[in-house]
Amino acid sequence: MNSEVDYFQKNGHVYIPGLMLAEELAPYRAAILAWAEEFRAQQKPIAERDTYGKAFLQMMNLWEENEKIKEFSLHKRFGEMAARLLGVEHVRLYHDQALFKEPGGGHTPWHQDQYYWPLDTPKTVTMWMPLVDIEEGMGMLTFASGTQKVSLPPMEISDASEEKIGAFVQEQNFPIAAQKTMKAGDATFHYGWTLHNAPGNQTSTMREVMTLIFMDAEARVIEPTNPNQEADRQRWLLATPPGELAASAINPIVY
Numbered sequence: 001m002n003s004e005v006d007y008f009q010k011n012g013h014v015y016i017p018g019l020m021l022a023e024e025l026a027p028y029r030a031a032i033l034a035w036a037e038e039f040r041a042q043q044k045p046i047a048e049r050d051t052y053g054k055a056f057l058q059m060m061n062l063w064e065e066n067e068k069i070k071e072f073s074l075h076k077r078f079g080e081m082a083a084r085l086l087g088v089e090h091v092r093l094y095h096d097q098a099l100f101k102e103p104g105g106g107h108t109p110w111h112q113d114q115y116y117w118p119l120d121t122p123k124t125v126t127m128w129m130p131l132v133d134i135e136e137g138m139g140m141l142t143f144a145s146g147t148q149k150v151s152l153p154p155m156e157i158s159d160a161s162e163e164k165i166g167a168f169v170q171e172q173n174f175p176i177a178a179q180k181t182m183k184a185g186d187a188t189f190h191y192g193w194t195l196h197n198a199p200g201n202q203t204s205t206m207r208e209v210m211t212l213i214f215m216d217a218e219a220r221v222i223e224p225t226n227p228n229q230e231a232d233r234q235r236w237l238l239a240t241p242p243g244e245l246a247a248s249a250i251n252p253i254v255y
């Protein structure tokens with residue numbers, strides 16, 4: 001376990017195989033797929049979307065609406081892993097999201113998640129778990145190792161973030177890390193500030209992924225520094241005022 005924690009804290013990401021076995025995952029996958037069906041029916045065709053929209057179908061806070069998904073998103077095993085990696089006693093859920101990269105779906109531009117989060121701590125982590133076996137060519141999450149402490153101008157996910165962060169990663173020669181394959185129920189974890197992207201899905205199979213974002217239970221809300229952070233404060237923190245614990249009714253302690 002300690003080698004995983006050391007690896008994560010040094011590189012800003014880590015791969016944890018077999019966090020949930022496929023048979024245990026199956027009923028959760030079924031619930032997430034059922035939730036996704038209605039959402040998918042309402043989306044524009046890929047060709048009519050912008051770069052962000054082409055990257056994946058983004059479905060958020062499923063746990064609020066479905067008891068089975070709630071069991072998944074608040075699963076103690078996931079929260080415990082997040083707390084260990086972050087080196088904190090307890091974690092809260094910030095939000096969950098399913099990210100389905102469609103066959104022919106575009107790349108996910110380079111970005112830093114925490115640009116979106118009005119939180120006073122770098123002790124935040126995303127768990128990224130495929131619900132199906134995935135391989136190179138389906139849009140594997142890709143990290144620039146050791147970038148969790150880099151300071152870059154604020155950038156939302158866009159063509160500009162792809163270009164600017166991509167150039168930065170190359171210039172600075174950060175090692176690039178991605179799994180070749182992942183089994184359903186394997187997971188990667190990355191800090192909120194780690195630079196990451198994903199190639200497009202060149203296969204004919206949907207890349208079904210569920211993600212959970214955890215934060216140190218001691219995290220506090222900060223004054224938002226961009227409109228996206230203000231939108232997040234309203235939606236994921238139920239408008240909790242700056243300075244207060246990030247502990248609204250939808251930020252339960254998971255571990």
Ligand SMILES: O=C(O)CCC(=O)C(=O)O
Nearest residue numbers: 099108113126128198211
């Ligand atoms: O799934 C993807 O393509 C991107 C995921 C991501 O950026 C994240 O979970 O932080």
